[in-house]
Amino acid sequence: MVTRDSIDERSFVPAYLQLAHIIQNWVLKGSLMPGDRIPSESELCDRFGLSRMTVRRAISILTGKGILKSERGRGTFVSNPNTEGGLFVIPDFHEMLRSPEDKGSVKLLRVEMRRVRGIPGKRLKIESGSKALYMERVLEMNSEPLVFDRKYVKYDRSHPLLEAELGHGDLYGLFKNNPLLAPVRTELRLSATALKREEASLLLAKKGDPAFCLEQHIFAANDTPVTWGWLLYRGDRFSFESISGGYRQSEALLSGSGGNDR
Amino acid sequence: MVTRDSIDERSFVPAYLQLAHIIQNWVLKGSLMPGDRIPSESELCDRFGLSRMTVRRAISILTGKGILKSERGRGTFVSNPNTEGGLFVIPDFHEMLRSPEDKGSVKLLRVEMRRVRGIPGKRLKIESGSKALYMERVLEMNSEPLVFDRKYVKYDRSHPLLEAELGHGDLYGLFKNNPLLAPVRTELRLSATALKREEASLLLAKKGDPAFCLEQHIFAANDTPVTWGWLLYRGDRFSFESISGGYRQSEALLSGSGGNDR
DNA sequence: AAGTGGTCTAGACCACCCT
């Protein structure tokens, strides 16, 4: 039950992970409280018989999770957890479709070419009045409608889309034949809304029922927009758990756009 | 404008970060497409004049972000981005309260001792019928009510709470004098709901308006529950952007509970 | 057998903080 505070060299678990677990348990058990300084790297090297790089790797896992915070010249300290904020994973719906026991499917409600102006045109960076593909779909699980998906897709006349592909669900497969449209980056925005009458009827819900709205903006290489639209997730069927126990991940992981020279 | 594909040794930006940016830009610009293999580590060592550990550090940043995926014996490959799923940060409201230009405040509506049974008792792991602190608060920004907070707090008779502390907003400060209650870990669950009449009136909204509901479960050392309750965020005032561009972070960072021996 | 990524070592130099 009690984790022995030493490295098991015969274990298949690498030393840096063992050490990370040991230190994390110090925090979870209260032997180290928020604000406390953990032993210095050289001290950990001595105590556990590890090289400095291995010790640093263990520590960097915990600073990455936000549990520890290192300060040059001073030491490494236990962070305060956030009590409200946190990190959430919204899983990709099409991964859920592939789940073994549940049967997911995609129902294609509408596909058409539309002249686009206003917001959708701006998002796709196409000229106002030119055409784009518009589609509406419902994603079902065990023949229960869960998500309503509505989006505009940039139309590339050199690679016409087949209706069969659209119904197949996985939007990614749709693009994989076309390197110009292969998704490279996605921007998402999550909000809470109430369903309108038409949306509700498609989801077998009532007008005004709560839902998650996920605005979806997909880009191909060189920040070329490919798709813009949104998905409505029935509020009574989805909720999301935080990961990492309220700790704030370190900035390094969250940095965005792949930086330039400077 | 064009990132030179070489390491600037005079730069203040460390070599591993420069290399990570270079490789990430290969992906963003489409020189490397999803599924492609990137050059092997030894090849990158040669091409950029770096040691293997430095090259690996650059790669591990991108695998951590989910942009690359390494496979032992085969190579390192560019991942497919998720088109729907993503990672979201819900910021800690009390951090926003500290924002320089906006003025945040906390209004304490109710504090009382309550006999607890049912769900709240289970969550706090106290005996049914025993007492806990119950409180309701409204968090305001620029005198506009944005969040309604309602929670049960385990009562520790050896450290009675002062009403002044509760109104002060930062729940963490509430516990910092009491090592037994110092938060070590938080579980959060996000859902979408419609406001009830009483909740709406406190938030100056209408009954049925959409809101985020954040169930909050805070634990001290040894997984002792300290607080359970939920916060309602006005749907018309909050939305959250995904980070990391639709890429799935690697599992290593997300592992939960600090694992044991095995 | 050759090539790949995964782990680990034992050093080195540096910038920074504290006393």
Added chain:
DNA sequence: GGGTGGTCTAGACCACTTT
């Protein structure tokens, strides 16, 4: 000046995949 974390090197051995 002594201790701290931040970066980097040049090796080593291993497990795995492919040819």
